[in-house]
Amino acid sequence: MSITLTAIAPLIMLAVLAEAVTEQIKDVLPTDLLGTPQAKRLVSLIVGLALAAMLRVSLFADATGSVQVVGILLAGLLCSRGANYVHDVFGMFAKVGDTIGQSVDDAA
Secondary structure, three states: OOOOHHHHHHHHHHHHHHHHHHHHHHHHOOOOOOOOHHHHHHHHHHHHHHHHHHHOOOOOOOOOHHHHHHHHHHHHHHHOOOHHHHHHHHHHHHHHHHHHHHHHHHHO
């Protein structure tokens, strides 16, 4: 299983966009409204989910129906954490994939 750049690029771009929009919203809203970390995360979550839904970015590329909806929700949730988080998650998956690939090569 390989993760291609064409599959990752929309998620990374969505994460960058979600992070930028969230920061702009936090700059505009009064400080007392966003006084807690939970409030800031809620804004980020709403932005990530809204952008994923509007742009139809899904974790499951060619899915349809309810699987596509779940993929969009998961993409929004993942991207709401920001670009660095998404990059770290895909880096972790790449390391696991490399380790599995090396194990299979060593066994052959």
